[in-house]
Structure formats: C-alpha cells, structure tokens
Amino acid sequence: MSGQKIGIVGSGLIGRAWAMLFAAAGYRVELYDLVASQVDAALVEIRSELHRLAAKGTLRGQRSAEEQSALISGCGQLEQLVAGAMHIQECVPEQLALKRTLYGQLDVLLEPHTVVASSTSTFMPSLYTAELKQRAQMLVAHPLNPPYYIPLVELVPAPWTDQPVVERTRQLMLTLGQRPVVLKREVQGFATNRIQYAILNEVWRLVGGGVLSVADADRVLSEGLGLRYALMGALETAHLNAPDGIADYVARFGGEIAAVSASYGPTPDMRGEWETLTQIARQCDELVPLTALPQRRAAREEFLTRLSTLKRQLP
Numbered sequence: 685m686s687g688q689k690i691g692i693v694g695s696g697l698i699g700r701a702w703a704m705l706f707a708a709a710g711y712r713v714e715l716y717d718l719v720a721s722q723v724d725a726a727l728v729e730i731r732s733e734l735h736r737l738a739a740k741g742t743l744r745g746q747r748s749a750e751e752q753s754a755l756i757s758g759c760g761q762l763e764q765l766v767a768g769a770m771h772i773q774e775c776v777p778e779q780l781a782l783k784r785t786l787y788g789q790l791d792v793l794l795e796p797h798t799v800v801a802s803s804t805s806t807f808m809p810s811l812y813t814a815e816l817k818q819r820a821q822m823l824v825a826h827p828l829n830p831p832y833y834i835p836l837v838e839l840v841p842a843p844w845t846d847q848p849v850v851e852r853t854r855q856l857m858l859t860l861g862q863r864p865v866v867l868k869r870e871v872q873g874f875a876t877n878r879i880q881y882a883i884l885n886e887v888w889r890l891v892g893g894g895v896l897s898v899a900d901a902d903r904v905l906s907e908g909l910g911l912r913y914a915l916m917g918a919l920e921t922a923h924l925n926a927p928d929g930i931a932d933y934v935a936r937f938g939g940e941i942a943a944v945s946a947s948y949g950p951t952p953d954m955r956g957e958w959e960t961l962t963q964i965a966r967q968c969d970e971l972v973p974l975t976a977l978p979q980r981r982a983a984r985e986e987f988l989t990r991l992s993t994l995k996r997q998l999p
C-alpha cells in the first residue's frame with residue numbers, strides 16, 4: 685500500500701500527527717484545511733518536528749526526515765484531496781454539525797475505492813453518516829494523543845459499514861506500525877473512554893469519600909496497576925494471577941469482586957459535585973501548578989517516547 689495517496693482533512697494537532705505517521709510508512713500525504721494558512725503552518729511545523737525527531741533518534745520509518753517531509757504536501761480543494769486517495773482521515777474539530785456538513789460534501793466526491801475514517805473521540809459513526817449514499821465506506825479510526833507514541837487506534841464501524849472496509853483499515857493501520865482494535869459494533873465512548881471513565885469514576889469516589897489523597901489515588905496507577913497495564917491488559921493479568929488461569933481466577937476471587945463492585949455506589953456526575961471538585965482541583969494544583977502544565981506535558985511525551993522504544997524491544 686506504501687506509495688499510495690492519503691488525504692487528511694483538518695491540519696490541526698491530530699491531522700499533523702496522522703500526516704507524520706503515514707509519511708513514516710511511505711505514503712503520499714495531502715493535507716487540506718478550511719483555513720489555508722493552517723496547512724502552511726502545518727507543513728512548516730511537521731518538517732521541523734521530523735528533523736527534531738531525527739536528531740533525537742526517535743524518527744519512525746526507514747526514510748530520512750527530509751524524505752518523509754517531501755511526501756507531505758498541501759491541497760487547496762476538497763475535490764482535489766479526494767481524487768485518487770485510497771484513504772481519507774478526517775480530523776476536523778469535535779462538533780457534530782461540522783462533521784455532518786463535511787461528510788455530506790465527501791459523500792458526493794468519494795470514489796468507490798476510497799475509505800473515510802474519522803478521528804473523532806466521541807461521535808459514533810451512525811450520528812453523521814446515516815443519510816449518506818456512500819456510508820458503507822465510512823467508519824471511525826480513533827487515535828490516542830500523542831498518536832506518534834501511543835499505537836492504539838480504535839476502529840468503530842457504523843451498522844452499515846462494509847466489513848472489508850473495516851479489515852482494509854485495520855491492515856492500513858498495521859502498515860503504519862499502529863495497533864488497531866476493532867469494535868464489532870458502535871458503542872458510546874468506544875472502548876478506551878468507557879474503561880478510562882470507569883477508572884476516573886472510582887478514583888473520584890475514593891478521593892471524594894476521603895479514602896485517598898489525589899497523589900495517592902494517582903500512585904495506585906502510576907506505581908502499581910499502570911506498570912502491569914503498560915505490558916498486558918486486565919484480562920491477561922487476571923489469567924496470570926491464578927494457578928489455572930482465568931476460570932480459576934473467577935472461582936477464587938469472583939465472590940470478592942462481586943462484593944467490592946456492589947459497594948461502588950452511584951455513578952458520580954462530576955459537574956454537580958462542587959465540594960469534591962474543589963478538593964480535587966486544589967490537590968491537583970499542588971501536584972502540578974497550572975503554570976507548570978506545559979513542562980509536565982513535555983515530560984509525559986518524553987516518558988512515552990522512551991516507553992514505546994522499550995516496548996518495541998520486548999518480545
């Protein structure tokens with residue numbers, strides 16, 4: 685598939701990251717944006733980022749920074765972007781009306797072999813493709829930020845997405861070195877946010893209930909569970925944690941899991957819990973003052989870079 689054309693709609697944070705991932709794998713990438721100056725800015729920023737990564741030794745792919753940069757160009761018209769593209773990655777802001785308008789435009793331009801994948805974090809594909817003629821060629825391919833260092837991509841089909849379209853997108857993601865997971869059907873929050881929110885809810889309840897400080901609640905993940913989960917998931921962890929695997933684990937611990945789970949209490953609506961929010965915000969600010977957020981984000985990126993390098997060395 686390398687050498688084929690990829691179109692990216694929206695050249696903000698995520699559109700730029702996808703452009704770099706596709707170019708690293710040798711695809712020809714065209715970037716389109718409603719705001720033409722965004723494309724110019726993206727091309728300049730991507731080029732300097734590729735050189736920065738090369739200097740640090742963390743550039744992906746076999747080509748040099750300059751070769752990868754040369755694979756990425758700007759495009760002034762949506763029609764031009766779609767023409768001859770095997771895959772369109774949509775990266776416009778998270779507003780349903782905006783996505784609906786854009787998909788309506790794409791619907792009349794699409795060639796039969798072109799797949800359109802949305803980077804959306806929240807909208808199920810049926811919300812904006814239901815009325816379209818070419819809806820069988822559309823699905824969600826949701827990355828995690830920063831996609832250059834986090835390989836997971838959630839593929840979410842609408843009820844009418846063709847199965848071969850899902851499989852072709854899965855194969856495409858693999859050629860980038862990303863690690864796709866396929867949801868068999870669309871579900872609100874996809875998989876990542878459903879699991880992430882379950883954790884966030886319980887951490888909220890533990891801190892709000894006075895059981896743990898913010899720092900200690902976060903340590904449970906960063907110094908405990910997260911170390912396991914950087915390597916393997918919750919189910920494989922359980923499978924390994926009983927002498928005879930997962931069925932044995934459930935036989936041994938199922939009663940305790942059910943009892944603890946029954947004690948969680950109602951799902952919090954964080955917007956209305958002012959006391960807990962004030963408390964958590966104060967402690968978060970002690971942990972990382974608002975003025976230090978940019979440095980802490982940079983440290984996270986550095987950490988993720990090293991972790992992804994280390995993970996690639998593991999069997």
Ligand code: NAI
Pocket residue numbers: 693694695696697698699716717718719722774775776777778782786803804805806826827828829
């Ligand atoms: P952004 O605001 O950085 O970039 C969006 C770009 O789209 C802007 O350059 C804007 O000018 C352009 N745009 C707006 N309307 C357009 C149109 N009709 N046609 C072409 N271009 C248009 O947004 P960001 O953060 O890159 O998000 C894009 C998508 O990726 C969203 O759906 C978001 O949910 C998803 N996403 C974002 C993540 C994040 O951490 N920011 C993580 C994973 C997914």
